[in-house]
Every structure is written in structure tokens, then in C-alpha cells.
Amino acid sequence: MLSFLKKAKKKGKDTTVSSNQLFGQEETTSQNKTVKPVLYFHPSWGDVAQEQKYIYQFLHKELPRLQEYQISLSGIEIEKRDGAYDVAAFIRSSVPKPISFEEVTLLLLNKDKKLCARKTFNLSALGDIPENVNMPFVFTFEQETIMEAELSQSDWELAFELESKHQLDLDPSWETQLPEASKEALRNFVDNLTPPNEGEINFLGLQAALKENGDLHTTLLIRNGCKDNIQLEQLPLHIEDASGEVVVKGAFTLPNLEIKANTTKPWSFVFPASSILKQNMDLSSWKAFVPQD
Secondary structure (H helix, E strand, O other): OOOOOOOOOOOOOOOEHHHHHHOOOOOOOOOOOOOOOOOOOOOHHHOOHHHHHHHHHHHHHHHHOOOOOEEEEEEEEEEEOOOOEEEEEEEEEOOOEEEOOOOOEEEEEOOOOOOOEEEEEOHHHHOOOOOOOOEEEEEEEEEHHHHOOOOOOEEEEEEEOOOOOEEEOOOOOHHHHHHHHHHHHHHHHHHHOOOOOOOOEEEEEEEEEOOOOOEEEEEEEEOOOOOOOEEEEEEEEEEEOOOOEEEEEEEEEEEEEEEEOOOEEEEEEEEOOOHEEEOOOOOOOEEOOOOOO
């Protein structure tokens, strides 16, 4: 139950997905059919105070219609309590049959779309939520789920985190300099690779060439299997050749290189001749890795 809701004013925005995106179920709907869900209080809330009912009824009436087979999160209010965020929102369904959730990951975003909190909720205890309803609910994001980005007072969003395909993400400098054919080849190459495991960050060698001055020029794919963006500032790198020997060691200072969640970014690294440990290296196959010691 939400005790801090005092005004009939909605401060959050709405986010909407199709039921197919969320549940993976095929849907048959009329192209332009819209639905006005009815207000519904979950039985776990017990008797809702009359004042609270009036507020929810007013907010409910102000909500827009949904296309059929949509699930929406409509932000109402947030209270910060003991370092945690209590987020009140309507769970809205225009699915013409009951729906039920199990584990869902929700993102709390500020008005600039920056991530303020992320948490996986087990909502199985809600059981079946009736068809075509607007159901108020409170999601608590504990302190350990809160990120550094500052939460805005209004225009924040509560959104479902949907599984996305691992994909290529080019730095703006690469986007500008690479010909379209090279970009397409890179995309196809990344699409055909097995994605990194969840939470894994690894490096895949793409090109390596010894130059006349003795420098080793390499291009690597930095692969981020995490659900969060990562920033690389200092990066120690070793290269092994086909024999399994470490043939070069380097340490690189990077320009706050960001690798977005669930993406692969190519980047070039030049090892100076002075860092070469083996002159007659075999680059017919090679790998790059971050030393663990």
C-alpha cells in the first residue's frame, strides 16, 4: 500500500511494450483496436482508504488508451526512504486475458534516459492479473540497486529491460572513417559470433601486422556481455602467438572508452617495437588477453 501518495498528480512518464516482446506469445489483434483498461487493486492491498481510491481513480481516468496486447508501466510518484526508492506505478495491461509475471528486470531512468536503478523483481506472488486493467503497485529499489545518475523529480520512467541481441557498436570516429562495405562486413562478422556469456568481458583478435619500424599494429573486438555499460581507462594487454608464447606486453591509456551493454566495439592498439618480446612471432593465429597477475 502506498501511504505517501497525497496528490492526484502523476510525475512519471509511460513506457509501453507489446505482450509478445515481454512474454514471447503470438498475438492476433485488429490493427487499430484500442482498449481503456479499468482500475483494479490487487487483493494483497486489502482495504484501500477512500482518499487513496479517489486519487487513483483520478489518475486512472487521465491515462491514455492502449493498443490491444500492450503492457505499460505508468510512473506515478517516488519516495526516497532509508536510501531506497519506493516507486509507485500503474501496471497496465490491454491483453484480453489474464497475465502473470515471474522474474522481470526493471530500469528506473531519469528524464535524460540515464539509468538510476536496476533490479530484478520476482512478481510470481501477484498471481494472475485480470485482463484489461490498470493496477497500481509499488516497486522498491534498495540502495544496492541504485546507480550514480541523479533521479529527476519529474519525467522519470520505469521500464522493462528486454533481452536484446548482441550487436556491433562503432565509436563515432570509426563510424565516420570506415567505408559502408567495411561496416557491413564487421556487423556480419559480429552477428555470426557466439555472444559472450552474461557478465563476461573478453577480447577477440581481428587483425595483427608487424610494421617496418618494428611496431605491432592490432585491431581487437572488445566484447561486453554485461547488462551495464563499462568504461575502459587503463588497459594492460598481452598477445600470444600461434606457439602459445606471450610475444608482446603493453599498457594502454584510453580516452574513457565506453563499451555499451551487450555490444562489441572494435579498437586498435599499437604495441611499440620496444615492447616486443619475440622477434620471429607466428601471427597465423593469435589471441589478446588481460593479464591476471
